[in-house]
Amino acid sequence: xxxxxxxxxxxxxxxxxxxxxxxxxxxxxxxxxxxxxxxxxxxxxxxxxxxxxxxxxxxxxxxxxxxxxxxxxxxxxxxxxxxxxxxxxxxxxxxxxxxxxxxxxxxxxxxxxxxxxxxxxxxxxxxxxxxxxxxxxxxxxxxxxxxxxxxxxxxxxxxxxxxxxxxxxxxxxxxxxxxxxxxxxxxxxxxxxxxxxxxxxxxxxxxxxxxxxxxxxxxxxxxxxxxxxxxxxxxxxxxxxxxxxxxxxxxxxxxxxxxxxxxxxxxxxxxxxxxxxxxxxxxxxxxxxxxxxxxxxxxxxxxxxxxxxxxxxxxxxxxxxxxxxxxxxxxxxxxxxxxxxxxxxxxxxxxxx
Numbered sequence: 001x002x003x004x005x006x007x008x009x010x011x012x013x014x015x016x017x018x019x020x021x022x023x024x025x026x027x028x029x030x031x032x033x034x035x036x037x038x039x040x041x042x043x044x045x046x047x048x049x050x051x052x053x054x055x056x057x058x059x060x061x062x063x064x065x066x067x068x069x070x071x072x073x074x075x076x077x078x079x080x081x082x083x084x085x086x087x088x089x090x091x092x093x094x095x096x097x098x099x100x101x102x103x104x105x106x107x108x109x110x111x112x113x114x115x116x117x118x119x120x121x122x123x124x125x126x127x128x129x130x131x132x133x134x135x136x137x138x139x140x141x142x143x144x145x146x147x148x149x150x151x152x153x154x155x156x157x158x159x160x161x162x163x164x165x166x167x168x169x170x171x172x173x174x175x176x177x178x179x180x181x182x183x184x185x186x187x188x189x190x191x192x193x194x195x196x197x198x199x200x201x202x203x204x205x206x207x208x209x210x211x212x213x214x215x216x217x218x219x220x221x222x223x224x225x226x227x228x229x230x231x232x233x234x235x236x237x238x239x240x241x242x243x244x245x246x247x248x249x250x251x252x253x254x255x256x257x258x259x260x261x262x263x264x265x266x267x268x269x270x271x272x273x274x275x276x277x278x279x280x281x282x283x284x285x286x287x288x289x290x291x292x293x294x295x296x297x298x299x300x301x302x303x304x305x306x307x308x309x310x311x312x313x314x315x316x317x318x319x320x321x322x323x324x325x326x327x328x329x330x331x332x333x334x335x336x337x338x339x340x341x342x343x344x345x346x347x348x349x350x351x352x353x
Contacts, residue, residue, distance in 0.1 A: 023265040023296070026315050030297060035308050039301035043096035046302075047087060047106065053080045054114070061221035061230075070222065074230060078237035084114050085242055086286030086302075092123045095301040108199070112206035116214070118187035120197050125186075130298055134271040135256045141246075142255070146175055147339070150255050154343045166346035169339040176247075179239030245284070248275055248331035249291040252338035253324070268295040269316060273334075274325035277306060281328065292323060 030036060057077040061070070090096060091107030104119070111119040125140050132138035136150070148154035148165045157165045164171060184207075191197060191204050218227035254270045256262065262270065275281060275289035287302035288294060290309050300308055316323035326334070 021315075021319055022263065026265065026296070026312065029311055029315065030300075030308055033307065033311070035300060035304040036297065038094075038096060038098050038299075039303055040097050042301055042303045043087070043090065043106070046083075047110075050080065050083050050087060053083065058217060061217065067222070067226060070226075070230060071233075074233045075237060077234050078241050081115060081234070081238040082241045082245065083286065084110050086288075088115065088117075088119065088122065089126070089286070089288075090302065092119070092126055093298045095299055108203065108206060112203050113210055115183075116187075116207050116210035117183045118191055118203050118207065120199065120203060121187045121190035122183075124190070130295065133268065133295060134250050134253060135260070135267075136258055138258060141250065147172075148342060149251070149338075151342050151345060154346055157346070162346060165343050168343050169336045172336060172339060173240070173244075176240045176243040177236040179243040180235040181239065183239075244332075245286065245288055247335055248273055248328070249288060252331075252335045265296070266321060268292070269321055269323060271295075272324075273331060274309075274323075275328050275331055276325055277309065282306070 054077075057073055057080055060073050060076075063069075088107050088111035091103045091110065094100065094103050096106060097103050107119045107123075111117050111122060129139050129141045134142060134149075136153075137143070142149045145157075145161050146164050147168050148157065154165050164175075168175075187203075187207065191200055191207075197203075215227065215231060218230050221227065222230055250271055250273065253273050256267065256271065260267070269292055272291040272295050274292050275285060277289055281289050282302075287305050290305040293300060293305050293308045293312050296312060297308065313323055313325075315321075
């Protein structure tokens with residue numbers, strides 16, 4: 001598995017010689033089982049559960065308990081916000097309804113109003129990722145100034161970012177604490193740009209309502225300074241949770257050049273990592289632990305991923321396509337080891353020279 005991340009040319013060459021049945025054959029198997037059908041009932045149940053969880057967290061803010069108990073609520077609401085984000089992600093992939101406008105309404109309410117992020121920006125960025133996963137200069141998810149995912153990319157860093165990339169494995173989880181702020185800033189920059197955007201002013205209005213409304217609730221319940229402290233702590237843990245769920249999906253997996261020759265099926269499978277499923281894992285990851293299945297069929301709803309997993313894994317085994325799945329803990333070990341490896345030359349420039 002370790003060689004899969006760095007020896008790109010060998011991996012691509014082997015993949016090109018093993019292809020027999022293609023994506024169309026796999027899609028036919030999935031479609032025959034009725035797995036691609038939209039799942040509005042499942043979606044609305046998840047929405048209702050999340051709203052109840054959110055309401056409980058807000059109600060607890062006003063409970064007559066010692067302020068220290070609100071630290072538990074910080075963690076709790078970080079988790080709830082993560083679950084809300086998964087709904088926004090699902091709506092971006094049109095998993096709920098056949099009607100596009102219904103998916104957009106639910107997506108806007110969850111992403112903009114409840115989380116303070118731009119639904120349009122997220123879709124724009126995430127669609128680019130799905131089209132070119134782990135591909136240099138084309139996948140925005142590996143275009144980070146504070147992290148590098150190849151030796152060549154690491155060597156381009158200068159100043160403070162060179163230091164950060166040199167020690168990126170040690171700083172990794174600390175940097176994830178700022179993910180929620182990165183998403184908020186990215187949203188505002190996107191909506192403030194000249195790029196044509198539907199519902200620009202509506203999205204900005206909803207984001208403003210989120211920020212003002214959330215702070216008003218916290219300050220009303222806890223007081224000014226405790227409310228502001230709660231806000232920053234909750235956003236940090238929410239960012240950590242969300243980023244820690246997305247990180248195992250592709251980080252440390254095969255990184256492709258712009259001119260790679262992989263077909264769609266191989267590109268999506270070889271650049272993705274699954275986390276071994278289970279009832280708690282499926283909830284914690286919002287179904288994104290089935291990353292290979294999700295990338296092959298983005299409109300596949302969460303409640304259909306488990307069945308698709310069995311079909312796709314068997315298909316890949318029959319076609320000798322490397323299908324990688326590991327535990328949650330092992331996925332983070334691999335990510336940290338990979339980040340440490342690609343930045344090695346920055347830590348020992350003289351030895352490398």
